[in-house]
Amino acid sequence: MKVVEQSIVKRAKELRNQLNQYSYEYYVKDDPSVEDFVYDSLYQELVKIENNHPELVSEDSPTQRVGGRVLEGFEKVEHDIPLYSLNDVFNKEDIIAFDKRVQKALNRQVSYTCELKIDGLSVSLRYENGKLVQGATRGDGTVGEDITENLRTVRSIPLQLKNSVSLEARGECYMPKKSFMRLNQHREEEGQDVFANPRNAAAGSLRQLDSKITAKRNLSTFLYSVADTGSLASSTQFDALQELADLGFQTNQERKLCHSIDEVWDYIEDFQEKRGDLSYEIDGVVIKVNDFDQQEKLGYTVKAPRWAIAYKFPPEEAQT
Numbered sequence: 001m002k003v004v005e006q007s008i009v010k011r012a013k014e015l016r017n018q019l020n021q022y023s024y025e026y027y028v029k030d031d032p033s034v035e036d037f038v039y040d041s042l043y044q045e046l047v048k049i050e051n052n053h054p055e056l057v058s059e060d061s062p063t064q065r066v067g068g069r070v071l072e073g074f075e076k077v078e079h080d081i082p083l084y085s086l087n088d089v090f091n092k093e094d095i096i097a098f099d100k101r102v103q104k105a106l107n108r109q110v111s112y113t114c115e116l117k118i119d120g121l122s123v124s125l126r127y128e129n130g131k132l133v134q135g136a137t138r139g140d141g142t143v144g145e146d147i148t149e150n151l152r153t154v155r156s157i158p159l160q161l162k163n164s165v166s167l168e169a170r171g172e173c174y175m176p177k178k179s180f181m182r183l184n185q186h187r188e189e190e191g192q193d194v195f196a197n198p199r200n201a202a203a204g205s206l207r208q209l210d211s212k213i214t215a216k217r218n219l220s221t222f223l224y225s226v227a228d229t230g231s232l233a234s235s236t237q238f239d240a241l242q243e244l245a246d247l248g249f250q251t252n253q254e255r256k257l258c259h260s261i262d263e264v265w266d267y268i269e270d271f272q273e274k275r276g277d278l279s280y281e282i283d284g285v286v287i288k289v290n291d292f293d294q295q296e297k298l299g300y301t302v303k304a305p306r307w308a309i310a311y312k313f314p315p316e317e318a319q320t
């Protein structure tokens with residue numbers, strides 16, 4: 001009996017790793033290496049093994065993405081390190097003023113990492129030894145809600161990182177524009193209320209007490225920071241984004257390291273132009289001092305970092 005067990009244990013582990021790799025290629029890299037039917041047949045093989053040997057089910061198994069139980073409510077989660085908010089600016093003068101304040105405080109020129117401001121819901125993902133242990137909403141920055149079951153259904157969120165590190169990643173969970181249109185079309189056909197925008201649709205999908213509903217909403221994520229930068233090897237924001245990608249997270253590829261505020265402004269104008277062509281909604285650009293030591297020197301005001309700013313685009317004209 002033991003011998004049969006060993007080969008089955010080995011096969012189940014192989015299937016888990018292979019399926020998680022295929023899922024990563026499909027949902028994170030958007031570059032699948034196999035056809036769907038290959039994934040589906042391996043998935044069915046794993047389901048059969050797990051049904052015959054429930055003791056082999058592990059929390060990082062792709063079969064465990066959609067939970068069975070419906071929650072009564074969401075537990076509160078206290079964020080050990082608060083999720084800060086950003087000061088918003090709306091014009092070039094304020095961007096230049098931000099740069100001048102930063103240069104004055106640091107007495108030197110600095111580089112900035114520019115990232116798209118995703119119009120979704122801020123979430124935090126806690127991993128212990130590489131395994132996803134908790135997912136929570138931002139809430140008021142200090143206290144959020146435990147939506148682990150729902151975030152586990154988001155296919156681009158890794159259940160197991162590529163290294164067994166312990167960290168808390170932070171990012172945005174969003175609904176792609178196409179999924180939003182499809183969902184509203186379906187709701188209209190069913191005589192249900194439609195969502196006003198993808199952000200509301202993502203928020204509504206993540207607040208479902210039944211994660212089987214969340215699982216059908218085709219949500220995705222872009223991770224952009226960690227609670228404690230000390231948990232990464234990188235010493236700059238730009239390198240940290242690559243380190244998060246190497247761990248298996250989806251990061252936004254439109255990021256740019258800018259060496260002057262003029263370059264920052266070019267990036268802003270560029271994406272104000274291109275925002276309509278993106279497959280997800282953005283409401284601006286986040287500009288961050290790139291070097292972590294310089295971020296630490298600049299510190300925070302009561303509610304926001306002095307080393308980052310959010311440039312907000314004017315609202316998009318309603319799509320006719």
Ligand SMILES: NC(=O)c1cc2c(N)ncc(C(N)=O)c2s1
Nearest residue numbers: 084085086115116117118224286
């Ligand atoms: N409130 C916040 O601190 C942020 C909010 C967002 C957002 N909605 N999208 C992208 C970023 C980013 N790349 O840093 C941030 S940071």
